[in-house]
Amino acid sequence: MTKTFYVTTPIYYVNAEPHIGHAYTTINADFLARWHRLDGYDTFFLTGTDEHGEKIAQAAARAGKQPQQFVDEVSAKFKKAWEILHISYDDFIRTTESRHKKVVQQYLQEIYDRGDIYYGEYEGLYCVGCERFLTEKELVDGKCPDHGVEPELRREGNYFFKMEKYRAWLRDHINKNPGFIRPERYRNEVLAILSEPIGDLSISRPKSRVSWGIELPWDPEHVTYVWFDALLNYISALGYPEGERYKKYWPAAQHMIGKDILKTHAVFWPTMLKAGDVEVYRHLNVGGHLLAEGRKMSKSLGNVINPFEWSEKYGSDAVRYYLLKETPYGLDGVVSEEGLIERYNADLANDLGNLLQRVRTMVLKYREGVLCRREPGAGEAVVVAAAEGLAAKVRGYVRELRFNQALEEVLQFVRLLNRYVNEREPWKINDPEDLDRVLYTVVDGLRTASVLLAPALPVKMAELRAALGLGELSVADVEGWGGLPDGHKLPAEAPILFPKVESEKKKQSKYIPAKKPKKDEAATITYEDFAKLDLRVAQVKGVEKHPNADRLLVIRLDVGGEERTVVGGLAEHYAPEELVGKKVALLANLKPRKLRGVVSHGMLLAAEGADGTLALLEPGREVEPGSKIS
C-alpha cells in the first residue's frame, strides 16, 4: 500500500487580490506536495478561496456586481496567480460551490443533532453605520472610528458551538502529540491559550444582517458565520464523508498556514472535528511572515513586494527558490529584490547553471556527448560519499520543515562538484578512461541535484534534465552515486539555464566610475589628527620571505632598543638582503594586524611611483633608531 500525503493551504478570502503572503504559504505547500510526489507518496494538494460574508457582499455592491459574479472574478485571479507560480494543486475548492455547501450543512446538522450547538443571545456594541458589532479595541474614544458615533448596546440571536467542552481534550491531544503544531513556539502559544477558558464560539448571523452565506439547515433565518463555512473546506473538498478521496487522504493531513490564523486552525478547527467525531488532522505547520526592509509590508509604507512582478522579471522558479531558501520556515524573514538577485546569481547562475554549462561543453568537446560509466576511484571518494547520503539528508530536512536547509544541502553538493572539477582538471586528463570517470561523475551529480531541487525549481530542473537528455525522475532514482546509464548521450544544444541578472546597483557601478577618493587628494585634517600618528625611524635588523605569501616580507626592526616585527608588501620591490641595515620610516602605533598568519606591528612608509614601484622613505641624515618623526 502506498503512503498517502495530503497538504493544504488556507482558502484565501476574496476581499483582497493575491499578494506575497498568499504566495509564500502556497509555495511552501507546493514544495511539500512536490517533494512527496517525487518521494513516492500518493499526494493530494488542496487550495482554494473563501467567498462568503458581508464584506464580500459589500465589496461586490461597491463594484456594482452581483456577489457571485464578483467572487468568480477574484477567485479566477487566484487561479491565475498559482498558474504563474507553477503551483501544482490537485483541487481548488470554492466555498460557494454546491459540493462544499452540502457538506457544511450536513456537518452543522450532525453537530446540532448531537447537542453541541445551542441558541443564545449575543450582546455587544453595534454600529448602525457599519452594520456590525465592534470590539472594544476598535473603538476610538468610545466611538466608531469610521462613523464617529457611539455604538449602541444591542442583543442579537446567535447559534453557539460548545467549544469550551473540548478544551481539555485538545490540550491533552497537543501534549501527547509534540508534532501536532509545528514549529514548537506556536505549539506553546496554543497551549497558553488553552490554559484558560476559551468559551463557546458564535457560529451564525441572522440572515437579516448577513445575507451572503450558507443557511443553517434547521433555521433558514440564520447563515453560518466564517468558521464552519471556511474550515470545513479541508474535508468537503475530499468528499466527506463517503468520498474516495476522503477515505484515502484523511486524516493524513498537513495544513500550512501563516501565523495570523493560528487560533482558528489550532483551536477552532480541531474542536470542530472532535465534535463531529472526525479524527483530527496530523500536522498544523505554521509559517512566519515576510518582511520588507525588516518591517511589515504595508501600502502606506509603500514597501509591498509583488511576487508576480518578480516572476515576470526573473522567472517563477527564482522567486520560489528565493522565498524557500532565504528564510527558515516558521520565522519571519526579510526579503528584497536585491536579495533575490544575489541568491539567483550566486546559487543558480554561478554555482548550478555554470556547472551544467562547463560539463556539457567538455562532454561534447572531448567525448562527442557520450558518457561512459566507470567505477569511481580514490579521486571520486568525496563526491560518491556525498551523493550516497544526499537524498536521505534532504528528506530529513523536509520532514522537519527546514526547507532552507534542504536546499542548502543540495547546493553544498553542487559546490562540491565544482570543486571536484577544479581538482580533477578534466581538460588536462590524457587517460580516456579516467576522463570518462570524471565527466560521468559530474553529470550524474547534476542529475541527482536536478531531482532534489525540483520541488523548489520545477520548471528549471526539468530544463536542466532536458539539457542532460533526461526525463522525469524520482527521488528513488537518485539515492546514491551512479544511477546514470552507461553510454548516455547529451543533446547537442541547450540554452543557458539561468542567465545572469545584473542588479541596478551593479549596473550603476559599472558605468559610473567608483567614487573612491583619489590617492593624491586627501581630506584636510587638523594637527591633532596628525599628532595621533607615532612615526619613528627604525633600522632593519633582518628580513625573511613570508611563509604564506609571495608578495610579503617579514621585517624585524630596531626601534630604539625595542624590537618589533612588521609585515609589508615589499617582496616585489626589494630583495631581503638589500633592506638589512636600512633606516626607514615606521608608523609605530598602527593597530597590530595578522597578515597571512604573521602579526604585523606597524607599517613602513613608502612612496609609490607612477609605474607602481615602491620606494621606502629614508632619513636624509644620520639619526638614531627610535627617533620621532614629526
Added chain:
RNA sequence: GGCGGUGUAGCUCAGCUGGUUAGAGCACACGACUCAUAAUCGUGGAGUCGGCGGUUCAAGUCCGCCCACCGCCA
C-alpha cells in the same frame, strides 16, 4: 501587565541533548586555473555570540535580572 519568540561577522542565516582555536553563503582583498554564464577553486580579515550576574572543570548553548524589536493574551 502576563506568556512566548527573536537578538551570533557589513548582509542573510547555521550552531541538537553545554566540551577541541564560534561556522556557512553573499560582499571585500589577494592568489590559482581556463572546461565554463567576467565563471569556478584556494587563501585572508574582523564577530565583547544584545547587556550584567550566576551554576559548572567547561556556556553562544543551562539559570536569574535587564535592554531592544516582534507576536499572542489581557
